[in-house]
Amino acid sequence: MGRIPTPGISVAVRLPSGELWTGVAGQASIVPARPITSDTVFGVASITKTFVTALIMRLADEGVLTLDDPLSLYLPSFPRAERLTLRHLLSHTSGIYDYFTNPHYVTEVFADPSRTWTLEEILGFVGDPYCEPGTCYHYSNTNFVLLGRVAVEAGGSPLHVQIRQRFLDPLGLGHTNFQPDEPTPLDHANGHLISGGRYVDHTGTSRVVPHRSAVTVAWAAGAMASSPTDLARWASALYGGQVVSAEALAQMIDFQPPDGYGLGTRSTTFSGRLAAGHLGGIRGFESAMWHFLAEDVTIVVCTNRGRYSTGRTVRLLTRTLLGPAVLP
Known part of the structure; x- marks a missing residue:
């Protein structure tokens, strides 16, 4: 095997038949050396948003809430809460400042x-809004920490409990957890960044990846850890119509300009083929989860190097699996 531009990489592909292919290379940890396995979990950051979105949509399917509910029903103290709807939050059209920036x-x-960060401390990073609700698109992680609070208030139990009971356990996603509320498996990758021409480990001996501060401040916007195998099963189930109602899924994948975002779901094209899913990046990790809607094929790539371009790997796999590019 030639040199790979990341300490480790793990890939999973799920075919329409349900057959799952996995491939791994490199190290989960450099010192001490620990190899990547097909069960190794990674910090998957914003892919967490697909689980939170599915939870909100399931609660809407059950009549517990509606997407046009004002945020003031759940978090009345938040500025402009009476003018912000859950739909604004899910579609990133709220205009709310992204606290990550x-x-x-x-x-x-x-x-x-x-x-360990509290929601109140997280919201302390929020600055002035970008625009009035519904008048612009601006990706903002703040939208999803607010949706996390909505899910807790509406669902009546902690966020990690609802996600596990509704999705992780029923789908058999045994290598996925909501950090730090649930223990991260021992078989986890450490996050790395390049500094001075070498890899620097940003996880160390922590059982939370990359570490507690990073995941608690991300919370509903990006706290989860998972393996590519689990994420391939998740994306296939979610975008294959097994998780939420057909009406809810149609809204999730109703992609809008200017960025091709739906509700808690990104869109992109590889070789001319439309895919739904999400990217995730957190200190020392990069992940991509894409489900090709027409082909019913899912590709997931996870690496334990920050600022790694997962798109190159997905493009290569797409061409290999699905053939030459489809011309418009």
């Missing part, structure tokens, strides 16, 4: 890797 965010979050 606060200039003090990186310094404070990574100053103490063991810190």
Whole structure:
């Protein structure tokens, strides 16, 4: 095997027949050396949003809430809550400032890797809105921490409990967990960044990947850990209509300009073929989960190197599996 531009990489492909192919290379940890396996879990960051979206849509299917509910029903103290709807949050058309972009965010979050953040502290990073609700698209992680609170209030139990009871256990996703509320498996990858021409481990001995501060500040916007195998099963079930109603799924994949975002779901094309899913990046990890809607094929790529381009790997797999590009 030639040199790979990441400490480790894990890939899963699910075919229409349900057959699952996996491939791994490299190390979960460099020092001490620990190899990647097909069950190794990674911090999957914003792929968490697909689970939170499915939970909100399931609650809507059950009549517990509606997507046009104002945020004020669940979090009345949030600015402009009476004018913000759950649909605005799911579609990133709320205009709410993305707390990840606060200039003090990186310094404070990574100053103490063991810190546990509260929702109130997270919302303290939120600045002035970008626009009035419904008048612009602007991807904002703040939308999903707010949706996490909505799910807790409407569903009546902690977020990680609802996600496990409704999705993880029924679908047999045994290598997926909501950090740090649930224990991360021992077979986890450590997150790495390149500094000074070498890989720097940002997880160390932590059982939370990359570490507690990063995942608690991300919470409903990006706290989960999973394996590509589990994510391939998840995407296939979610976008194959097995998780939410047909009406709910249609809304999720009703992709809108300018960015091709639906409700909690991104869209992209590889070789001219439309795929639904999400990307995820958290300190030392990059992940991609894509389900090709017409072909019913799912491709998942997870790496334990930050700022790694998963798109190159997905494009190669797409051409190999599905053939030459489809011309418009």
